[in-house]
Amino acid sequence: MSLAAISSIIVFLVMFILVISEKFEKHLVTLSCGGIMLIVVFGAIMRDGDAIADTLNFYSLVNPNFWIGEAPDTSGIDWATIIFLGGMMVMVEGLSKAGFFNWLCMTLAKMVSYKKMPLFITFMIVSAILSMFIDSITVILFLAAVTVELSKLLNFNPVPMILSEIFCANLGGSATMCGDPPNIIIGSKLHYSFIDFVLNTGVIAGICLVVIVIYFYLVYRKEFSTSNEEIDYSSMPSPKDAITSKFYFFGNTIIFVCAIVMLITHANTHLSVAFIGASVALATSIFNIKHIKEILSKVDYKILLFFLGLFIVVGGLEKTGILEAIAGFISRVSGGNAKVMIAIVIWISAIASAFVDNIPFAATMVPIIKGLSVGNPALQATLAWTLSIGTDIGGAATPIGASANVVGTAVAGRAGHPISWGKYCKTAVPAAIIVVGMSMLLIYLRYC
Amino acid sequence: MEKQIIVTIGREFGSAGHEIGEELAKRLGIKFYDRAIVEDIAKHTGIDEGLIEKHDEKSRVPFLSRTVRGYSNSMEDVIFELEARFIREKADQGESFVLIGRNGDGILKGRPGLITVFVRGDIEEKTARVMEKYNLSKADALEKMKRHDKTRKEYHNSKYETKWGDSRTYDLCINSSPIGVEITTDILEKYILSRVEKD
Numbered sequence: 001m002s003l004a005a006i007s008s009i010i011v012f013l014v015m016f017i018l019v020i021s022e023k024f025e026k027h028l029v030t031l032s033c034g035g036i037m038l039i040v041v042f043g044a045i046m047r048d049g050d051a052i053a054d055t056l057n058f059y060s061l062v063n064p065n066f067w068i069g070e071a072p073d074t075s076g077i078d079w080a081t082i083i084f085l086g087g088m089m090v091m092v093e094g095l096s097k098a099g100f101f102n103w104l105c106m107t108l109a110k111m112v113s114y115k116k117m118p119l120f121i122t123f124m125i126v127s128a129i130l131s132m133f134i135d136s137i138t139v140i141l142f143l144a145a146v147t148v149e150l151s152k153l154l155n156f157n158p159v160p161m162i163l164s165e166i167f168c169a170n171l172g173g174s175a176t177m178c179g180d181p182p183n184i185i186i187g188s189k190l191h192y193s194f195i196d197f198v199l200n201t202g203v204i205a206g207i208c209l210v211v212i213v214i215y216f217y218l219v220y221r222k223e224f225s226t227s228n229e230e231i232d233y234s235s236m237p238s239p240k241d242a243i244t245s246k247f248y249f250f251g252n253t254i255i256f257v258c259a260i261v262m263l264i265t266h267a268n269t270h271l272s273v274a275f276i277g278a279s280v281a282l283a284t285s286i287f288n289i290k291h292i293k294e295i296l297s298k299v300d301y302k303i304l305l306f307f308l309g310l311f312i313v314v315g316g317l318e319k320t321g322i323l324e325a326i327a328g329f330i331s332r333v334s335g336g337n338a339k340v341m342i343a344i345v346i347w348i349s350a351i352a353s354a355f356v357d358n359i360p361f362a363a364t365m366v367p368i369i370k371g372l373s374v375g376n377p378a379l380q381a382t383l384a385w386t387l388s389i390g391t392d393i394g395g396a397a398t399p400i401g402a403s404a405n406v407v408g409t410a411v412a413g414r415a416g417h418p419i420s421w422g423k424y425c426k427t428a429v430p431a432a433i434i435v436v437g438m439s440m441l442l443i444y445l446r447y448c
Numbered sequence: 449m450e451k452q453i454i455v456t457i458g459r460e461f462g463s464a465g466h467e468i469g470e471e472l473a474k475r476l477g478i479k480f481y482d483r484a485i486v487e488d489i490a491k492h493t494g495i496d497e498g499l500i501e502k503h504d505e506k507s508r509v510p511f512l513s514r515t516v517r518g519y520s521n522s523m524e525d526v527i528f529e530l531e532a533r534f535i536r537e538k539a540d541q542g543e544s545f546v547l548i549g550r551n552g553d554g555i556l557k558g559r560p561g562l563i564t565v566f567v568r569g570d571i572e573e574k575t576a577r578v579m580e581k582y583n584l585s586k587a588d589a590l591e592k593m594k595r596h597d598k599t600r601k602e603y604h605n606s607k608y609e610t611k612w613g614d615s616r617t618y619d620l621c622i623n624s625s626p627i628g629v630e631i632t633t634d635i636l637e638k639y640i641l642s643r644v645e646k647d
Contacts, residue, residue, distance in 0.1 A: 020511055020514075021510050021511065399513070399521050400521070403517075406513075406515070406516040407516050409521040410521045410526070411519065413521065413523075413526030414530075416493030417493075418495060418526045418527070420523060421512065
């Protein structure tokens, strides 16, 4: 193994350990490691200026096809993912400021007459549907907060509902390209559209959602079976009160709907996800010009910087041939058998994502999938859906597997309902095993 | 006492910081909060008392929790948040009190009427006190002291930029060993009353 390859592995491992140890802010870790990869590995060891230029990938930004048309095949920094994520964050902040999410949650609660069991089922489904279009962190942040609020008014334990919402948010996120960061990376790097995801992972997630709603119903039915006869419904907060301004509410909702329409049709319109992200960010910024400072200040720019550094480090592994070697190893172990490859990818992705952040894992696995399926686009697509389901659902299994889990359990804890690893895993691990197992069978049935 | 006084006491294990704080609260005629706030929080939130105690005054276990957008799901951080909220509520209500540990100096930083104290002790004195109190051998007492001080230091330093036991973190740092509990309390009482008068 070359010195460059060994150095890139060391940089990657150091980054990985520092990210999960949380000793330093993770965007600082990935950016620093990215800097080391560029200067030391590419510059000092490889003396390869082209590798640096390829990894930084600035030229893709000036390529017209990057915005409209067939996106160029690149490695290194995936600017499309970063721009799309940033744009969606701006849009979500606009929606949030207008009170959209609280309004939606309270409207749904009112629609089911604040009855516990229908509320439980509805919030699970809403969590999955919203997470198809909006990052699951935001979805859970609002759903968990409203759940805690309603639990006080309706006198129930919010923990089972929050745990179910978290799982469904992860499941819903796996259904679309923009539902979960691993999917954005997979879709953007491997050139799959929103509809490609819906027709593949979306179908699998839809079937699994039915099973999971039944599963959580059976697990928690006793918690929500008592009727709330003594509740004074007139004391319930009105959904209208959640709307801070009708003007901003409708305007931001229209931008949200436009974003969904653009995403659904982008395979036909050839608008790239980068274009969609930039458009919604621009539209939200112009429409909310009076509050733009407040909206932009709430955007989680650290996650974007985290991605930036991460892509450089993974680009280093790619350029030094490490990921190709891993792909070759998986190929040898599986003997080229697609079914074995699927089993390896889905279970390794699921188990790894349960314990480590699924974003770096997915970013690392995408080039491996490319390597496993050279000259076989059907296999590449199958492995892409497999990776998506594995990382998204595996991430739902433990309190640290995905960001939505962290936020949901933290909101519950702050409200006086701490959720231990044992309590979380008791229901989430069997649910994850059911979904991953079912998904593997569905993938076998449909693609093999 | 008309003016609100909040005294937070950080302490080395075995330095008699707890005893000093309790005596100080008695003399000043104000409330005394220590480990017992766990009971209050358990009663108020319905959380199992044992669970709070298990994670009380401890820093997060690495690799078993994460922080996203400022939300941490570490059990230690959750318990810290609940304790911090309890302490802030008491301060907001205008209550005067002496608080032992729990990062009180950091949680209440900047509040008018706050006096932050750190009590340390000489190793021989502390060891003798721990041996007697917990009926331990010298080696076990030393081990216990080392373990507790390490936990307290990590707990404090993981939350705030100021350092546990560093004189710049507190208004007053005092070694209780050469003068004993009584005189240490006298000095602290005088200091507090002088501060109240001056403010």
